[in-house]
Amino acid sequence: ASGLTKLRDWDSTLLLFEYEYAVPLLPFEAAAYLATIGEILLPVLLVLGLGSRFAAAGLFVINIVAVISLEEIAPAALYLHYIWGILLLQVCIWGGGLLSIDRWTHRAHQGT
Known part of the structure; x- marks a missing residue:
């Protein structure tokens, strides 16, 4: 939503x-x-599970830059950025889930 705004x-x-x-x-x-392109494109890729690690890493960078760039940030907002960062790191490390396009294409390549 912020990218569209x-x-x-x-x-x-x-x-x-x-x-x-x-x-x-x-x-x-x-x-x-x-930031605008990343906030519009990367969440779509992440939801589809297409380039999950790339999308999560990009959003992780956007998240870090958002925290660093603001002079003042409310504690509740900072806490949410920490949560988002942890969740995005999990996708960076473990990749998309069982229903991701990444997983389907990986299985298709293993089967051939």
Whole structure:
């Protein structure tokens, strides 16, 4: 949802990335594009189980950058970021579940 919000009001998104978020190492425009594309594409891949580890790793990076970039973050919000990070790390380590496309394609390649 946050990626779609960024897309709907692109001018505000650019202003936020320029003045509010302190994204390290990237120009604000590049950070805005990468965050928006990542927040829209990576969750879809993760839900489908297509490139699960890649999608989870990308979302993990977005999660870390979000925490680092905000000057002030509420304790409850920080706690949620920790939870998301732990869950995403689990997918990075163990991959998609039994119903993921990754698992189906892996089984198909083993059978041939």
